[in-house]
Amino acid sequence: MDYKGIIAKYKDVSGGIIEAFHAVQKELSYLPEEVIVEAAKIFNIPVAEAYGVATFYSYFSVEPRGKNIIRICESAPCHIAGAADVVAALERELGIMMGETTADGKFTLEYTECVGQCQATPVITVNGKPYAGVSPAQVSAILAEYK
Amino acid sequence: MVNITINGMKASVPEGSTILQAAQQVGIYIPTLCYHPDQSVKANCRVCVCEVEGNRLLQAACAAPVFEGMVIKTNTPKVLEARKTIVELILANHPQDCLNCIRNGACELQTLAEDLIIRDNPFELMVRGFEKDLSTPSLFRDPDKCVLCRRCIEACSVIQSVNALGVEGRGSEAMVVPTLGKDLIDSPCVMCGQCIHACPVGAIGEIENIDQFLAAVADPDTIVVTQIAPAVRVAIAEEIGMATGELPMEVFVNGLRQIGFDHVLHTNFTADLTILEEGNELLKRVKEGGTLPMFTSCSPGWINFCETFYPDLLDNLSTCKSPQQMFGALVKTYWAEKMNIDPSKIFSVSIMPCVAKKFEADRPEMYDSGYKDVDIVLTTREIGRLFRQSGIDFSKLPASSFDSWMGAYTGAAVIFGASGGVMEAALRTVYEVVTGNTLEDVNFTGVRGFEGIKEATVDLNGLEVKVAVAHSLSNARKLMDQVRAGESPYHFIEIMACPGGCVGGGGQPITKRNQKRIERIDAIYLEDEAMPIRKSHENPEVKTIYEEFLHEPLGHKSHELLHTHYHDKHKKYL
Numbered sequence: 001m002d003y004k005g006i007i008a009k010y011k012d013v014s015g016g017i018i019e020a021f022h023a024v025q026k027e028l029s030y031l032p033e034e035v036i037v038e039a040a041k042i043f044n045i046p047v048a049e050a051y052g053v054a055t056f057y058s059y060f061s062v063e064p065r066g067k068n069i070i071r072i073c074e075s076a077p078c079h080i081a082g083a084a085d086v087v088a089a090l091e092r093e094l095g096i097m098m099g100e101t102t103a104d105g106k107f108t109l110e111y112t113e114c115v116g117q118c119q120a121t122p123v124i125t126v127n128g129k130p131y132a133g134v135s136p137a138q139v140s141a142i143l144a145e146y147k
Numbered sequence: 148m149v150n151i152t153i154n155g156m157k158a159s160v161p162e163g164s165t166i167l168q169a170a171q172q173v174g175i176y177i178p179t180l181c182y183h184p185d186q187s188v189k190a191n192c193r194v195c196v197c198e199v200e201g202n203r204l205l206q207a208a209c210a211a212p213v214f215e216g217m218v219i220k221t222n223t224p225k226v227l228e229a230r231k232t233i234v235e236l237i238l239a240n241h242p243q244d245c246l247n248c249i250r251n252g253a254c255e256l257q258t259l260a261e262d263l264i265i266r267d268n269p270f271e272l273m274v275r276g277f278e279k280d281l282s283t284p285s286l287f288r289d290p291d292k293c294v295l296c297r298r299c300i301e302a303c304s305v306i307q308s309v310n311a312l313g314v315e316g317r318g319s320e321a322m323v324v325p326t327l328g329k330d331l332i333d334s335p336c337v338m339c340g341q342c343i344h345a346c347p348v349g350a351i352g353e354i355e356n357i358d359q360f361l362a363a364v365a366d367p368d369t370i371v372v373t374q375i376a377p378a379v380r381v382a383i384a385e386e387i388g389m390a391t392g393e394l395p396m397e398v399f400v401n402g403l404r405q406i407g408f409d410h411v412l413h414t415n416f417t418a419d420l421t422i423l424e425e426g427n428e429l430l431k432r433v434k435e436g437g438t439l440p441m442f443t444s445c446s447p448g449w450i451n452f453c454e455t456f457y458p459d460l461l462d463n464l465s466t467c468k469s470p471q472q473m474f475g476a477l478v479k480t481y482w483a484e485k486m487n488i489d490p491s492k493i494f495s496v497s498i499m500p501c502v503a504k505k506f507e508a509d510r511p512e513m514y515d516s517g518y519k520d521v522d523i524v525l526t527t528r529e530i531g532r533l534f535r536q537s538g539i540d541f542s543k544l545p546a547s548s549f550d551s552w553m554g555a556y557t558g559a560a561v562i563f564g565a566s567g568g569v570m571e572a573a574l575r576t577v578y579e580v581v582t583g584n585t586l587e588d589v590n591f592t593g594v595r596g597f598e599g600i601k602e603a604t605v606d607l608n609g610l611e612v613k614v615a616v617a618h619s620l621s622n623a624r625k626l627m628d629q630v631r632a633g634e635s636p637y638h639f640i641e642i643m644a645c646p647g648g649c650v651g652g653g654g655q656p657i658t659k660r661n662q663k664r665i666e667r668i669d670a671i672y673l674e675d676e677a678m679p680i681r682k683s684h685e686n687p688e689v690k691t692i693y694e695e696f697l698h699e700p701l702g703h704k705s706h707e708l709l710h711t712h713y714h715d716k717h718k719k720y721l
Contacts, residue, residue, distance in 0.1 A: 033327060037720055046304070047720040048313030048326040048334070055315045055328075062328075 001027050003035050007042050017043045017053055021060055029069065029108070030061040058112075066101040068146045071112035073123045078114075081121035089136035090124075093143060106147070151217040166197055166208035166219055177221050178230065178259055180237075180347055181296035182209040185661050186305070189297055193233050194259065197221045205229055231263045239270035241348075242291050248349040253657050255347035256294060277322070282332035284354055284509045285502040285653075286340060292350040293323050299342035299351055306646060308621040309452065310721070311336035323350075326720045335455050335721050337620070339448035339644045340502035340653015353502045353654060356523040357533065363494040363522075364407030371494045372482075373403060374414040374474045374553075378500040378564030378649035379527050381670040385656040386531025387541055391663070392670025397546030403498075404547060406533050412482075413549055414497065415556030417473040418563045418572070420692070421445065422683035424709055425467045425569075426577045427700040429639055433610070438462040440615075440630060440637040443569050445469045447507035448644030448653070450713065452620050457627050458715035466710040470563065471497050471504055472513050474553065475520030476708040481696045482553055495522045498530055500564070500652035503644065515708050526654025555688040558589075558674070558681030565668045566618035566648035567594035567601060570641040574605055574614070575682045581607040589681050595672065597647060597665050600625065602637070616641045618648050 006023045010016030017039050024035050031054050040050035054060050072078075072087055087109075091097055094107050101108040117123045120133035124142075131142055148159045153166075153173055160169040165188070170177050181192040188210050196205035200218035205226065213219075220226065238260060245251050277290035295314075300323060303312045311334040315324040325334035342351045363369045384394040400411045429441050444450060444465040453464060468476070474497070479490040497504065501524075507513070508521040525533075534541075549555070559575050562568030571591040578586045593603040594614070599622040602615045615637045617623045623642045629635045645651045647664035650671060658664060675681060683689065697704045 036327065040720075046310030046313070046326070048304075048310050051315065051324075051327050052313040056317045 003028070004038055007035070007039050011042050017045075017050065018057070021054060025060060029065040029067060030063060032064075033062075036062070064101065066106050066108040068107050068127055069110060070107060071110045071115075071125045072098075073114055073121075074111040075114040077118045078122040083122040085136045086122050086124065086134050086139065089139040090143075093139050107143070149213050149215050149217070151213050151215075151219060153219045154221055160213055162213075164213050166199075166206065166211050166213060166217075166221075167195060169213050169219070170208065170221060175221055177208045178262055179209060180234075180255060180259060180294065181298065183298050183301075183345065184659060186298060186301045186345075189301075192237070192294065192296055194230055196226060196229050196233075198223050198226055227263070231265060234259050234263050234265060235268045235270055237294055238265065238268055239272055240274065241294070242274050243272065248292070249352040249355070250346075250349035250657075254349060275322075280325070280331050281354070282330035283336065283338055283506065285338035285505045286331060286336070286343065287352055287354055288325075288331060289350050289352070290322055290324075292348050294348055294350070295321055295323065296347060297323065298345035298347065299323060302341040302345035303336075306619050306621055307337070307339060307341055307452075307644070308624045309335055309337055309339075309455075312342065329720075333720070335718050337448045337451035337455060337644065338503040338506045338653075339451075339620070341645060343502070343653050344651075344655075344658050353526055353528065354505060355529055356505070356525055357529055359523050360496060360525060360533070361407075363496075368492060369494045370409050370488055370492050371407060371496060372410040372412060372478055373408045373496045373498055374412050374417075374471065374478070375399075375403075375498045376414045376471065376500055376564065376649060377418065377561050377568075377671065378652060378655070378667070379498050379530070381564065381650060381667045381674070382500065382527050382655045383530060383534075385663075386528065387534055387539075389541070391666045392673065394541060395546065396674075397548060398541055398544050400549055401544050401547035402534055402539050402541060403530075405539050405544070406537050408496070410486075410550045411547075412474070412478070412553045413556050413560075414470045414474055414499075415560035415563070416553045416686070416688060417470040417477065418560035419557055419683035419686040419689045420473055420709070421467055421470050421563075421569075422559060422572050422576050423689060423693075423700045424473075424705055425465050426573050426580065426683075428465055428467065429573070430577065430581065431701065433612075433638060440635055440640045441465055443639075443641045444711075445563065445569055446643045446645075446649070447501065447503035449620070449623060449642045451503060451506070451716070452623065452644060453627075454713055454716045455718050456624070456721065457631065458717075460627060460630060461713040461715070463630065464713055466712065468513075468709055468711045469504075469507065470560075471499065471524075472507065472520055472711070473709045475508070475513065476515045477553065477692075479516035479518050479520065480708060481692060485552055490516065490518060493518075495520065497521050497524050498527070499524050500527050500649045500655045501645075502526060502653040504654070512711055527652075528654060528656060531656065552688055552691070555686055557683055557686050558676070558678035559683040560686075561675045561678060562671055564649045565595070565671045566643050567591075567596070567616045567641065568648060568671070569643075570594045570603075570614055570616050570639070572683055573639070576684045577612075578605065578607060579682065579684065581610065586682070594641075595668075597661065597668065612639065613637045614639045614641070618643045618651075619646045620644055 007020040010020040040047040117132045158173045180194040181189045190207045190210035195208040198220040280288040300312045325331045381392045483490040505524045559572035650667035651664040
């Protein structure tokens with residue numbers, strides 16, 4: 001993947017390193033070391049600082065992740081509505097625990113803060129797309145969309 | 148001026164002062180943790196909070212500027228309670244092993260806990276459980292102890308322009324880490340140790356070599372020999388409850404005998420020798436069109452910096468080893484022969500103001516004597532600990548002279564400990580070598596002092612030599628960028644990695660303020676002035692070593708033992 005080309009596009013944008021990271025992560029699902037090193041070079045900051053940016057924002061990951069990122073809200077309203085049961089269903093269905101990635105590299109399970117869909121809890125997002133009022137029974141149908 | 152009321156007292160303070168500065172002016176003490184007098188305001192710990200009339204929330208004294216008519220209260224029950232809670236929360240994430248900590252008794256957090264009368268912390272202890280980073284021979288990191296003040300980051304980035312440290316994550320998950328969260332040895336760290344001085348607690352410290360020293364002393368077959376760097380004496384007094392520079396050299400020497408050194412010699416001897424070698428190297432480069440400007444090579448933090456960030460300029464570095472390593476190579480050859488001692492029995496210890504010296508001593512190229520030239524390096528702080536461990540009362544200790552050979556030195560060697568000193572020492576000798584005249588006034592005051600970059604031009608019988616001196620690596624970087632761009636007007640550049648030179652080194656007594664470094668510099672020049680001989684080439688033992696052993700500066704023997712080469716460190720992440 002031409003991560004250098006992607007990063008270079010944001011060279012003259014103010015605060016462009018954040019946008020560059022988003023753009024690369026869209027392709028790779030995470031920010032590998034060489035991306036951080038390249039971004040530091042392009043934006044003329046120390047690698048230590050670029051790494052600080054990459055780890056400051058919870059939407060960036062410096063660890064390898066799957067192609068599809070599933071996030072489950074861990075805020076109070078979803079918690080009361082039974083988010084734990086949805087977590088259990090996802091973990092069972094994918095054969096991984098929260099924070100892990102499936103062996104085929106297709107799915108990663110993560111927690112997230114409130115995504116602002118509290119009208120129908122619990123909420124999960126897949127690659128940023130929200131699914132509201134999710135029950136454990138719906139989990140396999142949602143996953144099937146991405147398989 | 149701005150009129151304020153602080154704890155009921157009227158005061159007039161300069162406009163733009165912070166509450167903290169105003170309080171200091173009127174003699175009111177406000178506790179701080181992340182605040183550092185020579186750094187930018189961080190205001191992240193909130194320990195210095197105060198009440199300001201008209202404000203609902205408490206204000207951080209280190210950051211809040213005063214205004215006309217401001218009414219400040221620094222010690223109300225609300226303020227004291229808030230400060231106490233803040234420190235209790237910090238302590239709840241801090242390992243409770245003060246008794247085993249390298250900063251026991253010299254820790255800002257410990258002092259705060261005492262000042263705020265913290266007894267039963269209501270918060271549960273939650274230590275994050277990071278592994279210690281022991282990847283370098285100079286420094287360790289103990290991230291569990293980190294209070295996230297970020298003073299080390301500023302020392303590393305702003306003062307040294309090394310940028311080996313940054314923050315990973317945020318909020319309660321944040322941690323100070325070397326580049327990319329890896330070990331220090333993989334980062335661009337040059338091991339200068341300025342982060343140790345910046346750290347308020349024991350999250351960063353020197354790797355101690357005290358056990359190896361004690362083992363060598365305990366072994367009756369081992370002959371323990373030491374060399375002392377010039378910046379150590381002026382500062383060691385601070386470790387034993389005396390004022391800077393107050394411990395006389397000869398009493399210090401006796402103290403070293405008391406803790407078990409068999410022979411006490413002086414790095415100053417090889418500092419003088421360095422001047423002969425380096426001065427002649429400079430003249431050779433000027434006459435024969437060698438690479439100029441030539442850079443000094445005494446400061447191992449600076450050498451690491453050059454090898455890391457300016458590998459294209461390694462030819463500019465003088466090939467002279469540092470005085471420590473010249474000494475190491477000679478003590479197991481020349482000195483051993485002269486003393487009729489089997490060099491394999493010598494345990495060579497250097498006492499240094501520096502933690503990068505520990506790395507330097509471990510370099511694979513530093514075995515020219517056929518053995519490890521310098522076995523271990525002890526910092527000024529470690530020697531202070533050993534003195535306290537032995538319970539030596541320096542006020543009653545009689546004086547004792549240095550041993551011979553390699554114990555004699557001149558004022559020119561003494562000033563190696565301060566920024567500009569190597570340059571001045573070199574000029575004292577080079578002037579006389581080139582002009583053949585006696586230098587009446589040996590004081591080159593233009594290269595002295597705490598100014599970041601100093602320059603001077605010296606007329607050597609029509610040969611105009613332009614020199615520059617820099618201390619702190621951010622200043623070195625400015626001169627290096629000039630050299631790299633081909634715009635440097637200088638013949639000779641002295642660089643010392645640490646603020647103020649070796650007196651401010653990473654192994655010196657913990658020093659928060661540059662003012663302390665300036666006091667040590669003053670003590671160095673006082674010592675120089677009191678020396679009967681102040682030019683390196685007049686050192687009688689240096690004359691002897693050239694007659695008996697080395698024969699001439701830059702000669703065959705010198706190249707074998709006293710000169711070295713440098714490597715591109717090929718660091719992956721800068």
